[in-house]
Amino acid sequence: MTTHLLPSADLDLEVLLAHKETIADGVVRLVFRHPAGDPLPPWAPGAHVDLVLRPDTVRQYSLCGDPGDRSVLEVAVLRERAGRGGSAFVHDALRPGDRVRVRGPRNNFPYVRAERYLFVAGGIGITPFIPMVAAAEADGADWQLLYGGRSRTSMAFAAWLRERYGDRVVLWPRDEAGPPDVPGVLGRAGTGTAVYCCGPEPLLAAAEELCAGLPGLTLHVERFTPKENTGPVTGFDVELARSGLTLAVPADRSILEVAEDAGVPVLSSCRGGTCGTCETPVLDGVPDHRDSLLTSEEQAANETMMICVSRSRGRKLVLDL
Structure with a gap:
């Protein structure tokens, strides 16, 4: 079972934006350093950080630098034309020299040791794979990266990846080659391959459906947007054991919202069940x-839950809050 990093108030610091550059159409790379030059928190491939851009604007971005370099934290941010303003703030307002609060790193998409890897990236979903393919290469593993995007000019790190790793990297710009051949690539993956997929929801849904019919593959996904939930929503009670409170959670509110209203401090970020910050x-x-984060095995274990979206199957839950 994957171990998730539960929220901790200690993982919160202010960093300095040391460098900002455009690396593809609509994508900027940000490099952060500690204001005093101190080492930054350790992290491993697949980790992300929360950037507290404004008091009401927190966004999650995958770390895409070198885990061995504790002097910097690097992320790449796509301007989301239909977004809620976070990426626009990064692109238009952040300047080198600005200070930004960072929470994390957290890792809900960990790199696990395997003999073979297939990395499947769509668009800005390439970011967690920059350190992952480096780790696979350093391990001497058999690996391949399929990287699809709207066009070559929109695909961040594409030229760098091809130059560094050659034919192990398959670039698939949609305007030249159409949709990436995910079924073909997965069908040719050998038994025992660890498949990692990150990108838009249609890509992830297709990978999940295909891998369900290929039992020799182990699929790991990371979502940017939550899966759609269509089940009935009812009210229930939640007992917060450490706080000594029992609260009613109505059908139109989340556990997180009710806990916050009761004055219980809870770290949260995405509020959509994708980042893991509120895991309890x-x-x-x-x-x-x-949520869109825990595996089916982790959900069945019922050891933790994401209180921003998940609810109760019975009349009462007891949480360690």
């Missing part, structure tokens, strides 16, 4: 898992 241990009861 379950002491009793059966959660109705509605």
Whole structure:
């Protein structure tokens, strides 16, 4: 079972934006340093950080630098034309010399040791794979990266990846070659291959459906947007064991919102069940898992839940809050 890093108030620091550059159409690379030059927190491939851009604007970005270099943290940010303003703030307002609060790193998409890897990236989903392919190369593993994007000019790190790793990297610009051949690539992957997929929801859904019919593959996905939940929503009670409170959670509110209203401090970020910041241990009861992060095995274990979206299957939950 994957171990998720539960929220900790200690993982919160202010960093300095040391460098900002455009690396593809609509994509900027940000390099952060500690204001005093101190080492930054350790991290491993697949980790992300929360950038607190404004008091009401927190966004998650995958780290795409070298985990061995503790002097910097690097992310790449796509301008989301239909977004909620976070990426626009990064592109238009952040300047070198600005200070930004960072929470994390957290890792919900860990690189696991395997003999073979297939990395499948769509668009800005390439970012977590920059350190992953470096780790696979250093391990001497058999690996391949399929990287699809709208066009070559929109594909961040594309030229660098091809120059560094050659034919192990398959670039698939949609305007030249159409949709990437995900079924063909997965069908040719050998038994025991660890498949990592990050990108838009249609790509992830296709990978999940295809891998379900290929039992020799182990699929790991990371989502940017939450899966759609269509099940019924009802009210229930939640007991917060450490706080000594029992609260009613109505059908139109989340556990997180009710806990915040009661003055219980809870770290949160995406509020959509994708980042893992609000992951909370379950002491009793059966959660109705509605997140896009925990695996089916982790959800079945009912050891933790994402209180921003998940609910209760019974009348009461007891949480370690």
